[in-house]
Amino acid sequence: MVRQHIVFLTGAGVSAESGLSTFRGKDGMWTNEEWVHLASTDALYNETQKCLDFYNWRRKQLSEVEPNEAHKMIAELEKEHKVTVITQNVDNLHERAGSTEVIHLHGELRIMTKKVGTKVCLIRKEILKM
Template sequence: MRQDIVFLTGAGISSESGIPTFRGKDGLWNDERKVYLASSEALYNDTSEFLAFMNDMRQRVFDAAPNAAHAFIADLEKQHQVTVITQNIDDLHERAGSTNVIHLHGELARVCSSDNRHDARYIREMPMNVPIRLGDDAGDGSQLRSHVTLFGEYVSGMQDAAEIVKDADIFVVIGTSLTVHPAAELIRYAHPDVPKFIINPNEVDIASLGYKYILSTATEGVKTLQEELNHINR
């Protein structure tokens, strides 16, 4: 049976590809300077250092490769309608073959205007191994920047994402601690009667919402998820 399967993914799915997580014991956001450099304040007040930080992240993503969990999700498109809602700013889902990916926090593979990051006229693809230089013009006279949501900026697209989760036949959460808001609120929009799963090596208390826990890393957890999906489709 062809079903509408929706995934919500976080940093845990990409950490197995060598991309550092942002929160947790070894997360980037434990370093106050890095938190600052990922902010709109740094973009405008310490632009050169901000760009160096973003260019380093872009290079890390460029050097990474999709892992088995990304490939598993992409492969499901052969049999199901699959939507990926991701908190990640890498492009590993797309490189694995997923064709319907919503980036809640933007994408390092794109650049935009510093004056208005939502102005579609100045949003474009840019190879992640090509650094953004101080003084690079976005096209409107402003500094070119990564098309990602910085600290101090709002997350767009949440309403559309919530509607997608509401309509899911199966909803799966992978690799997120559910501490990043407003994205974490999406778990509450899944219909009470549909199968719901969460894959994470550290347990999060959401049993009351009807989620089945797969206590595992992303690449190992999708093997168990495949068994669960096989059972559902019998």
């Protein structure tokens, strides 16, 4: 039997259903000028602790929500099909629902990297207070 390969492209609407804020909606995160600034490399270099506090707050939000039915249904399809999820979301709700092949177009809140010379280093969980 040939297994179908199903590809999902997901965005903010999927995770908003779980209770996470969107970026561009009516009350989206990008309507708050301070949050826009804190998400910048300028803030990371010049207001490092404030920037890390902002991202730690966002990561804490992730721990307070659960995958919804859409996340779970996509993961369930993996039992009978090859499934790839390409998501614009920076949360880990697809993975928590059970999806194993997830591509995050905009990175992940749980993972922070820093370029040192020509190498990209993973910053440890303790630094991120996760």
